[in-house]
Amino acid sequence: MSGPLSPALPPQAVADEVTPSVGPLRRRRVRWGDRLLFGYTWVVLLWLFAPIAVMIAFGFNDTKSKSNVSWQGFTFKWWGRLGDYPDLTTAVTNSLSIALLATLVTTVLGTLMGIALGRYRFRGQAATNLVMFAAISSPELVMGASLLSLFISLGVQTGYMTIVLAHVLFSVSFVAVTVRARVVGLDGSIEEAARDLGASTWITFWRVTFPMILPGVVSGALLAFALSIDDFVITQFTSGATITFPLWIYGAVRIGVPPQVNILGTLIFAVGVAIAVVNTVTSRRRT
């Protein structure tokens, strides 16, 4: 596996290799180019996977010192000692409960926005889109710093609730965009048919519209959860004395990150990948 600055080949070299000359040579040179491109892709993919592999492997490292960087033999013992650091356990439960709470609020707010943006044309729509774009694209650092400025100026004590508030802020636009895409793609005639058959607006929404936009709502919620549980920068600015999983890791870097962190990271990784795979497979079946 290669270091961060050693790609297999500069891309120019690849481009030159794939350039075919017209004539009988062309086919063979194109194949060569494909092979190079294939190799290049896999080198990059392996590079992307390298630190994950290290994370997983070092959860099984029989390390004796505080710094868990050199391989000292295989062991399962850390799995039985996941709870060795009570504040790490607290941090993980904080991360999970913050993510759940933020996802709940975000999904409700974002779904309502997505329906409004996808279904209606109204004054202020462009402004709403602009604010949402700003929320998606502004640097986390600036968002965190400005939120902390607000809390300091108003004398608000930062902590658990301000983290939730901030997480809703940076993920609500993503949910709105995901739901909007689903709403725009809806076939309006189905709802019309429901109304023609005597369903009220309320019934039509819950029995017809909502089930159709549900996949958008679910992927929005999953995205919100993933964004929340992973967030570091905005969380650090709005956390006060509350510690989340990423904050705990960051704090542990100087003194040495224990194998328990690797195991917890591996578990989160496994659950995330499993959900993603299930999601891809079921959505493929649906279409």
Added chain:
Amino acid sequence: MRRKIAPYLLILPGGLWLVIFLVVPLVFMASVSTQEGDVVNGFVQTFRLANFADALLQYKTQFLRSAGYGLAGTLLTIALAYPVAYWIAFKGGARKSTYLLLVLLPFFVSFVLRTVSWKFLLADDGILLQPLKDIGLVPADFHVLQTTVAVVGGLTYNYLPFMILPIYVALERVDPRVVEASYDLYSTWRDSFTKIVLPLSLPGVFAGVLMTFVPMTSDYVNASILGGPANTMIGNIIQTEYLVNNDYPAGAALSFTLMAAMLIGIFVYAKALGTENVLEAAAR
């Protein structure tokens, strides 16, 4: 009447949240940036614009370094991402979604933990350098951590998927028949790439640049975990001013300057490439 109110009622809760916690805080940050005082005696609004001049003069190096790292990281991600996106889009076949999932794998590990894993990998006595030192390929005092290479490498690593995805989306939309037609008309691979595929994929590259340059330039996690004192970025300074020194006016002035610089940068970038291109790219 009801139809007219409906969209506003739906927008209101989320919209208010965005305005109150995204727009209003910027006003407060602007206000904090011209205040004077300290955390013990409190801060007073004195409209001291010199805060900005002080901050800029003192941290000019870190500003320039951040821009340089952001630029280097962005160029590296383009170089790494383009061939990969090209291969997945044109040669991925039935396995496209599998490859995309592989590209997204890093996102299932916390950003901080990924960076910490690089620190494990590159550690002076870690699994990469120690064997090399043992067989004498590199000198015993050779190190990668605490260097520019480590920080820019970390930035490139962490934001690479953000470049691969938009380029992939753009390439995926290229109609293969157009490329075939060019071959039928005796175009070489190079000509149909530079005259057809590349121009059609540029909006994806523009979007990728927006999605990588801005967060890279304002990042402080990579510099803090992988870098040393000589790699301090402006994000590290802002974080320290706010959370360690409690010098909020200095931190606010620096964040504001950073934000303004980025907005100007994006504006110039959009002007240079044509506003539609960037807006179209950003809208995705």
